[in-house]
Amino acid sequence: MNQIFRRYARLFSVQLRTSFTLAVQYRFDFFIEGLLALLWLGITLVPLMVVFARRATVAGWSYPEALVVVGLFSVLKAVLDGAITPSLNHVVDGIRKGTLDFILLKPADAQFLVSTARFDPWRILDLFGSIAIVLYALRRLHHVPSVLEALSGCALFSVAILLIYSLWILVVSLSFRVVKVDNLSYLFMSIFDAGRWPIHVFKGALRVLFTVVFPLALMTTYPAQALLGHLSLAHALLAGAGGLLFAGCARWIWQRSLHAYTSASS
Amino acid sequence: MRRMWASRALSGVRRLLRAYPSLLRVGLADMLAYRAEFLVWILSMNMPLVMMALWTAVAADGPMGRFGQREFVAYYLGMLIVRILTGSWLVWELTMEIRRGTLAIRLLRPIHPLWAFSAMQLAAVPMRALVISPLVVVLYWVAGARLPMHDPERLAIVFASIAGAWLLLFLVMAIVGMLAAYIESALSVFDLWLGAQAILSGFLVPLELMPAWVARLARVLPFRYILGFPVETLIGLESKTVALRELGIQWLFVATALAMTLLLWRKALRRFAAFGG
Amino acid sequence: MIHVSSLSKIYRVHRRPPGVWAAVRSLVHRNYENVHALAEVSFHIEPGERVGFLGPNGAGKTTALKILSGLLYPTSGKVTVGGFVPHERRVEFLRTITLVMGQKQQLMWDLPPSETFAMNRALFDLPKREADAVQNELVELLQVGPLLGKPSRQLSLGERMKCELVAALLHRPKVLFLDEPTIGLDVSMQAQLRDFIRRHNEATGATILLTSHYMADVAALCPRVVVIDKGHLIYDGDLKTLARRIRPEKRITLHFASVPAPGSLDRLGNCVARSDSQATLSVPAAQVTDAVRAALEQLPIADISVEDPPLEEIMREFLGGERPDSGGKTPT
Numbered sequence: 001m002n003q004i005f006r007r008y009a010r011l012f013s014v015q016l017r018t019s020f021t022l023a024v025q026y027r028f029d030f031f032i033e034g035l036l037a038l039l040w041l042g043i044t045l046v047p048l049m050v051v052f053a054r055r056a057t058v059a060g061w062s063y064p065e066a067l068v069v070v071g072l073f074s075v076l077k078a079v080l081d082g083a084i085t086p087s088l089n090h091v092v093d094g095i096r097k098g099t100l101d102f103i104l105l106k107p108a109d110a111q112f113l114v115s116t117a118r119f120d121p122w123r124i125l126d127l128f129g130s131i132a133i134v135l136y137a138l139r140r141l142h143h144v145p146s147v148l149e150a151l152s153g154c155a156l157f158s159v160a161i162l163l164i165y166s167l168w169i170l171v172v173s174l175s176f177r178v179v180k181v182d183n184l185s186y187l188f189m190s191i192f193d194a195g196r197w198p199i200h201v202f203k204g205a206l207r208v209l210f211t212v213v214f215p216l217a218l219m220t221t222y223p224a225q226a227l228l229g230h231l232s233l234a235h236a237l238l239a240g241a242g243g244l245l246f247a248g249c250a251r252w253i254w255q256r257s258l259h260a261y262t263s264a265s266s
Numbered sequence: 267m268r269r270m271w272a273s274r275a276l277s278g279v280r281r282l283l284r285a286y287p288s289l290l291r292v293g294l295a296d297m298l299a300y301r302a303e304f305l306v307w308i309l310s311m312n313m314p315l316v317m318m319a320l321w322t323a324v325a326a327d328g329p330m331g332r333f334g335q336r337e338f339v340a341y342y343l344g345m346l347i348v349r350i351l352t353g354s355w356l357v358w359e360l361t362m363e364i365r366r367g368t369l370a371i372r373l374l375r376p377i378h379p380l381w382a383f384s385a386m387q388l389a390a391v392p393m394r395a396l397v398i399s400p401l402v403v404v405l406y407w408v409a410g411a412r413l414p415m416h417d418p419e420r421l422a423i424v425f426a427s428i429a430g431a432w433l434l435l436f437l438v439m440a441i442v443g444m445l446a447a448y449i450e451s452a453l454s455v456f457d458l459w460l461g462a463q464a465i466l467s468g469f470l471v472p473l474e475l476m477p478a479w480v481a482r483l484a485r486v487l488p489f490r491y492i493l494g495f496p497v498e499t500l501i502g503l504e505s506k507t508v509a510l511r512e513l514g515i516q517w518l519f520v521a522t523a524l525a526m527t528l529l530l531w532r533k534a535l536r537r538f539a540a541f542g543g
Numbered sequence: 544m545i546h547v548s549s550l551s552k553i554y555r556v557h558r559r560p561p562g563v564w565a566a567v568r569s570l571v572h573r574n575y576e577n578v579h580a581l582a583e584v585s586f587h588i589e590p591g592e593r594v595g596f597l598g599p600n601g602a603g604k605t606t607a608l609k610i611l612s613g614l615l616y617p618t619s620g621k622v623t624v625g626g627f628v629p630h631e632r633r634v635e636f637l638r639t640i641t642l643v644m645g646q647k648q649q650l651m652w653d654l655p656p657s658e659t660f661a662m663n664r665a666l667f668d669l670p671k672r673e674a675d676a677v678q679n680e681l682v683e684l685l686q687v688g689p690l691l692g693k694p695s696r697q698l699s700l701g702e703r704m705k706c707e708l709v710a711a712l713l714h715r716p717k718v719l720f721l722d723e724p725t726i727g728l729d730v731s732m733q734a735q736l737r738d739f740i741r742r743h744n745e746a747t748g749a750t751i752l753l754t755s756h757y758m759a760d761v762a763a764l765c766p767r768v769v770v771i772d773k774g775h776l777i778y779d780g781d782l783k784t785l786a787r788r789i790r791p792e793k794r795i796t797l798h799f800a801s802v803p804a805p806g807s808l809d810r811l812g813n814c815v816a817r818s819d820s821q822a823t824l825s826v827p828a829a830q831v832t833d834a835v836r837a838a839l840e841q842l843p844i845a846d847i848s849v850e851d852p853p854l855e856e857i858m859r860e861f862l863g864g865e866r867p868d869s870g871g872k873t874p875t
Contacts, residue, residue, distance in 0.1 A: 032454045
């Protein structure tokens with residue numbers, strides 16, 4: 001067991017090194033993208049500021065509370081854009097070109113290799129920016145999360161990362177069969193964007209959709225509520241369990257898709 | 267000498283008129299072949315719906331300015347309709363062709379490459395219109411009284427504003443896309459444009475609700491005339507005289523963009539031909 | 544080493560006729576067709592052998608290689624490589640084999656080959672000293688030392704192929720699957736690669752399976768060939784025997800000192816090519832000596848050479864016509 005862990009740790013560091021080498025080589029492009037991400041972060045705060053300039057609460061959320069949600073969303077987005085999306089885009093490209101075969105010929109777990117293929121280290125810029133927003137919001141509320149709140153907030157946030165990762169794995173598994181997935185990733189990101197706002201903004205059918213089918217609520221609102229102390233423990237545990245179950249399903253579907261995979265013709 | 271130039275121009279126009287219908291047909295066939303991807307692309311333009319949810323939640327406690335819940339719904343439905351109708355993907359196609367070098371092939375043809383590109387994008391309009399028709403029905407149901415259904419002049423202004431928006435966006439994409447011949451990250455420039463557009467066109471927040479200086483700034487910048495202006499005329503937020511005046515401003519922007527496009531393309535194509543793909 | 548019995552691979556393909564109406568209809572009702580990529584193929588390969596897979600495009604050669612390397616699941620039949628079942632993709636199995644594809648590459652595009660080598664070293668868990676030794680040896684044999692620092696995209700096709708081979712052989716696999724490795728390369732590079740592959744096989748005893756469209760590759764490298772056409776194995780054996788069976792005649796090329804008398808050639812045999820300065824005759828093998836003697840006596844010969852008919856022609860005929868076991872093909 002220890003040897004397996006050491007082996008995969010070594011693999012991970014090699015993969016990281018590749019991404020860093022590429023990031024240094026194309027540093028100009030990546031840097032610009034990092035700056036743009038920061039810019040977009042600012043832009044999406046504009047509606048929030050306009051709304052809360054005239055209103056004290058919206059759907060039961062005050063300005064700093066909503067800011068926590070936006071901040072957590074942006075942290076998630078930074079993790080997504082920095083650690084998850086680059087790898088999975090790389091894989092989809094490899095599926096299209098047929099070079100995924102080479103990954104399958106290596107004696108290591110395909111899902112691990114595929115998920116660690118590429119990183120975008122410049123996203124650390126908007127990661128810090130987003131964390132700053134969360135901290136600022138908490139300060140404005142004069143709310144320092146208790147240990148339990150902080151722990152459940154972080155745990156739920158980890159579940160959020162796991163969830164978004166699993167969703168991406170599902171998209172990639174789909175691309176084994178339907179090779180043109182580029183637009184699907186756009187669709188994915190556009191739905192994901194709705195997670196910027198507290199889930200209570202959405203009413204009725206939409207809220208159900210975003211809680212169960214595409215679990216946005218789980219990803220941003222619940223961790224925010226946990227941090228703010230508004231989430232009951234039962235609720236949090238349920239959410240956590242649901243997330244883990246989802247991840248397990250995604251892994252199963254990945255295995256099945258790999259099994260049915262037919263590589264592009266030579 | 268002048269007669270030769272005139273007859274050459276005339277034959278060029280004739281060639282274009284003959285070629286354009288088949289270019290459109292090719293674009294339509296392409297569209298049908300990629301209809302699944304196209305549909306997914308359209309479905310991913312759902313940000314206005316999210317904003318609608320947000321703003322109606324805000325207006326639940328009372329209207330903001332002129333906007334009550336109904337007005338927000340109408341506004342963002344209109345925004346969605348205009349966004350889908352006037353959208354195009356020229357900038358991605360152009361940057362890809364420049365990077366791959368296949369733009370050179372288009373230079374071998376006797377008509378300006380922009381005509382072929384425009385045909386491709388125009389051929390998508392019927393499909394887009396099909397997708398938005400249910401939205402138009404919903405819009406009528408929500409805000410029927412405000413829509414210019416029975417006023418032919420207003421209707422004409424609406425159509426003209428949508429056409430102008432389509433053209434303006436197309437030309438902006440043509441300019442930014444062509445930058446890929448000069449710089450590596452033309453798409454980042456377009457991202458910047460989109461960022462400014464998000465705020466200054468009324469996309470994220472209706473311009474009326476922004477601080478006064480922002481609204482004033484937006485009136486003299488082109489972003490508003492791509493999205494906000496057509497939407498506002500569609501749902502009747504302005505008087506006819508104001509709308510007419512702003513239509514003029516929009517088409518002024520179109521004319522300027524056209525001039526810039528032609529100038530930039532002439533320079534860039536010469537450089538492109540010199541250095542190869 | 545490699546044992547294949549009754550291997551079949553069937554794809555279910557959905558064929559859609561063109562047109563909008565057919566596209567709509569296909570949403571509710573789909574016509575599926577069974578494409579037999581491989582049909583009941585059986586063969587056995589001993590360790591250390593060099594075997595060539597021949598066949599037209601779409602015959603199933605690449606499918607066979609992919610099944611042998613575990614990338615595809617067979618529909619039916621039994622396959623073992625080195626005692627392992629390929630599609631189980633066990634770690635020990637993956638360490639035993641390597642696959643090189645001429646039309647795709649595992650080298651990372653934007654980075655120098657040395658980075659791909661480092662990656663493979665980590666992936667195969669190779670101890671540093673050993674891996675360095677193997678890498679240096681391969682780099683020297685293939686003479687790619689100065690290329691290791693350049694990004695792969697800046698290398699020429701031949702240089703990239705050589706670096707591919709280094710990356711593929713770092714873990715000292717016992718079985719090499721080579722799928723059209725020389726495609727698109729110039730003649731001298733092809734010869735270099737062929738030399739390297741043969742010497743590698745002789746030095747390490749690795750089993751080599753090669754598919755190629757270039758008959759020169761197969762003729763130079765593979766004493767044994769397996770011919771696959773439309774998924775069926777139609778020949779397994781010696782290349783020379785096959786050639787002689789299809790075209791049991793030899794080619795005699797005559798270079799003339801002066802223009803021969805008209806009609807004088809046709810008496811000697813079937814003339815397949817002719818110009819003022821030379822002619823090529825196709826003559827049954829048994830009659831070659833007589834034909835040569837007659838030519839030397841009757842015609843103004845400056846130079847003469849006797850060869851087998853070009854392999855390309857033989858294969859074209861073989862694959863375009865009937866199978867040899869169904870009565871044999873008589874040359875026209």
